[in-house]
Amino acid sequence: MTPTLQTFLIVSAALFSxxxxxxxxxxHAIFILIGIEMMLAAANxxxxxxxxxxxxxxxxxxxxxxxFSIAIAAAEAAVGLALVIAVYRxxxxxxxxxxxxxxx
Amino acid sequence: xxTPSFIxxxxxxxxxxLAAASIKKLIHAAFFLVAAFLGxxxxxxxxxxxxxGLVQIFxxxxxxxxxxxxxxxxxxxxxxxxxxxxxxxxxxxxxxxxVGLLWTILQTPNLSTDAPLIEPLTVKKIGEVLMTDYVxxxxxxxxxxxxxxxxxxxxxxxxxxES
Numbered sequence: 646m647t648p649t650l651q652t653f654l655i656v657s658a659a660l661f662s663x664x665x666x667x668x669x670x671x672x673h674a675i676f677i678l679i680g681i682e683m684m685l686a687a688a689n690x691x692x693x694x695x696x697x698x699x700x701x702x703x704x705x706x707x708x709x710x711x712x713f714s715i716a717i718a719a720a721e722a723a724v725g726l727a728l729v730i731a732v733y734r735x736x737x738x739x740x741x742x743x744x745x746x747x748x749x
Numbered sequence: 750x751x752t753p754s755f756i757x758x759x760x761x762x763x764x765x766x767l768a769a770a771s772i773k774k775l776i777h778a779a780f781f782l783v784a785a786f787l788g789x790x791x792x793x794x795x796x797x798x799x800x801x802g803l804v805q806i807f808x809x810x811x812x813x814x815x816x817x818x819x820x821x822x823x824x825x826x827x828x829x830x831x832x833x834x835x836x837x838x839x840x841x842x843x844x845x846x847x848v849g850l851l852w853t854i855l856q857t858p859n860l861s862t863d864a865p866l867i868e869p870l871t872v873k874k875i876g877e878v879l880m881t882d883y884v885x886x887x888x889x890x891x892x893x894x895x896x897x898x899x900x901x902x903x904x905x906x907x908x909x910x911e912s
Contacts, residue, residue, distance in 0.1 A: 647751065647752060647863060647864075648752060648755040649860065649861045649862065649863065649864075650860045650861070650862065650864075651854060651855075651860040651861055652755070652759075653792075653796075654854045654860065655851060655854055656759045656762070656763070656792075658847060658850035658851060658854065659763055659847065660762065660763065660766055660785075660789075661846075661847075661850070662843045662844070662846055662847035662850070663763065663766040663767055663770050663843070664766070664770070665839075665842070665843040665846060666770050666771075666839060666840055666843035666844075667769065667770035667771075668839075669836065669838075669839030669840075669842055669843060670835055670836045670837065670838075670839030670840050670843070671770075671835065671836075671839075672835070672836070673775065675775060675817065675820060675821060675824075676770075676775070676778065678817070679769060679770075679778060679779070679782050679817070680770065682782070682786075682809075682813065683766055683769070683770070683782070683785065686785070686786060686789045686805075686809070689789070689801075689805075690789055690792055690793075693792070693793055693796050693798050693801065694796060696796075696798075697796045697797055697798070697864055697867075698862060698864050698865075700865060704878070705870055705874065705875060705878055707798075708798050708800070708801050708870060708875065709875075709878060709879070709882075709883050709886075711798070711801055712801065712804060712875075712879075713883075713886055713890055715801075715804055715805065715808050715809075716808075716890045716893070716894065717890070717893065718808075718813075719808050719812060719813060719894075720893055720894055720896075720897035721897075722813045722816060722817075723816065723897050723898070723901045724897050724900050724901055724904070726816050726817065726819075726820040726901075727900070727901040727902075727904035727905045728904055729820055729824060730820060730823055730824060730904070730905050731904045731905060733823070733824040734907075739824050
């Protein structure tokens, strides 16, 4: 038995759920960014798996979409980490539970 | 595409991702994240997208991981990481979404086909397509990266003249 599209989708779903777990349950801003990066990597894995198992592999559409997705993820990581540093300068903390100035 | 390498890569990737999500020390989580990204790059190699695997290693392991480590060094305080808690409701939601995704994947028909034989995707082909069909997305990505660069610089710039 060789790996089919189904097994790749299951692995990708597991990776996405682990990223979601990190983003939802940790209270530290950098852990949340790590979780978001994992979810984006799982989405890229799905793009490539669907491209590889589709019948028309002459046009590299899936690879192109994944390349642009990686570029967007890099921009997101740069701005997100800059935001973490800016928040740390203002509040001297990176625990998102302590950032409650807008709380009524 | 053979089964043993697929099993080894998937087990290592998911174990590294789980360790990165659940470990206490932030810097160790960053290193486990690098291992998970290397596993995803190995999946890309396995699926015949070698160029994308190399891009994944360059961008994630070379740039994003270094950025995360630098941010940890700039903002790290030991007692805070220990104090930052863990919400079990998040784990519950993630498990529920995983079960939902798994159920949908297992219900969908025609997913068990084998991969068709393809001619290898060369960098020449990717470059040609990038400069013809995808030239407008490429320009937009360039604009986006410039905007992200300027935005990151403005966000971390110290405004000394204010105080």
